[in-house]
Amino acid sequence: MTDIMADLTWREAINQVIDEDGLKELTQKKSISLYCGVDPTGSSLHIGHLIPFMVLKRFQLAGHHPVIVIGGGTGAIGDPSGKNSERVLQTMDQVQANKEHLTAQMEKLFGTENFTIVDNYDWLSKLSLLDFLRDYGKLFNVNTMLNKEIVASRLEVGISYTEFTYQILQSIDFLHLYKYNDVQLQIGGADQWGNITAGTDLIHRQEGADAKVFGLTIPLMLKADGTKFGKTAGGAVWLDPERTTPYEFYQFWLNQDDRDVVRYLKYFTFLDRAEIEALAEKVATEPEKREAQRRLAQEVTKFVHGEQAVVEAEHISKALFSGDVTALTAEEIEQGFRDVPSVDVTADKANIVQWLVDTKIEPSKRQAREDVTNGAITVNGERIREVEFELDPTAAFDGRFVIVRRGKKRYFLARVK
Known part of the structure; x- marks a missing residue:
């Protein structure tokens, strides 16, 4: 079989492993089942979830069987996050709705x-409660639990008994999956090491010291500037196209720093070693072409949203760069202009000068007339030079939008209501 451990090592995707030699030997002999858990605390995954999922996917492509646990049980109580506060408990209806959304995303x-x-x-x-305390609680030492990093970090500000027991519940998950789904490996982020080792310890106590179970954690993903990967000024980058459009998703990857892009190519794409090394050479010799970033954006967007989303994202990017927006569809405008200043307008025709002032695109009629006369205003890709021009808001883009560009780069979007 494919040497999955060697591949993960080259891709810098391994932080800690329980019995690395044993896991390497096992995965080369046979197909195994492995799992990762995700709690339904929201209605969408974000790119932080891709960090363990990329490893799961690599195992799948190498012939192994990934299992994902949606934490309908653990999600109802909340894990002790790195934040200095308790999670807000969700209703079971919220948990169920989130579970359905996440299931659809993961099947994709x-x-x-x-x-x-x-x-x-x-x-x-x-x-x-009695089964929990007798069958499992007896097997966990409180001193050991307190020393787990994710718990120890919360002791100063306090942690509820509910969140304190989370590691026991996660351990029960691993035991259950080992017994009934033949799962031998759990993977997770670097902060999950304590929970994973607690799970393997429970299995060894219940099933015997010779039970072959393993754990693997993934390095903390930091950008070259030391900040956390996956966050932007606007917040999380979601896999749900309604929350982060495929165009915005594509742009996130396209805008990665030269210092990070090769590492991200290794981690977030399925390109082979030869192609990644060739792209790394391009970063070193021709960084201005941003070829590695473009390949990264294409590959991750294709994986999450499909090939057509890449085509549309690149079409939008080209139109915005050139200023020729006439070929865009209304749906592409919805994606590409989400973050530009926008205003609602009526479908009524109006004089261009008055319309620019009414929409607050221009501060005054004097400035509006000057910009129109100087050719600084384009409407739906057409340069307007006549101050008497009558604008019809329904003339383009299915009558839904008017795109105004002032100068070379400042875009405005008017939504026709």
Whole structure:
């Protein structure tokens, strides 16, 4: 079989491993099942979730069987996050709705063959309090639990018993999956190491010291400037195209720093070593062409949103760069102009000077007349030079939008209501 561990090592995708030699030997001998968990705390995954999912996908492509646990049970109580506060408990209706959205997103990433999604609510909800304390609580040492990094970081400000027990519930997940789904490996972010080792310890206590179970964590993903990967000025980058459009998603990857792009190519794409090394050479010799960034944007956008989304994102990018917006569809405008200043307008025709002032694109009639006369105003890709020009808001883009550009780069979007 493919040497998946060697590939992950080259891609700098391994932080810590429980019995690395044993895991390498096992994965070269046979196909294994492995899992990663995600709690339904929101209605969409974001690119931070791609960090463990890319490793899961690589195992899948190498012939192994990924399992994702949607934490309908653990999500109802919340894990002790790195933040100095308790998570807000969600209603079960919220958890269920989020679970359905996340399931659809993950099936898009992993397909439906050689892939399993389970919900830990199915087994955790059957545990009585007495069973939990007798069968599992007895096997966990409080001193050991307190020393887990994710718990220790919260002790100064306080942590509830509910969140404190999260690592026991996650350990029960691993035990259940080992017994009933033949799962031998759990993967997670660097902050999950304590929870993962707690799970392997529980399995060894329950099933015997010779049980072959492993854990693997992924390095903390930091940008070259030391800040956390995946955050932008506008917040998280979501996989839901309604929250982060495919164009915005594409632009996020296209705008990565030269210092980060090769590492991201290794981690977030399925390009082979030869192509990535060739792109790394381009970064070193011709960084101004940003060929590596473009390839990164293409590959990750294709993986998450499909090939057509790449075509549309590049079409929008080309139109905005050239200023020729006439070929854009109304749907592409919805994507590409989400972050530009916008205003609602009526469908009524109006004099261009008055319209520019009414929409506050221009501060005064004097400035509006001057900009029109000087050719600084384009409407829907057409340069306007006549101050008597009558603007029809429904003339283009299915009657939904008017795109105004003032000067070379300042865009405005009018939404026709």
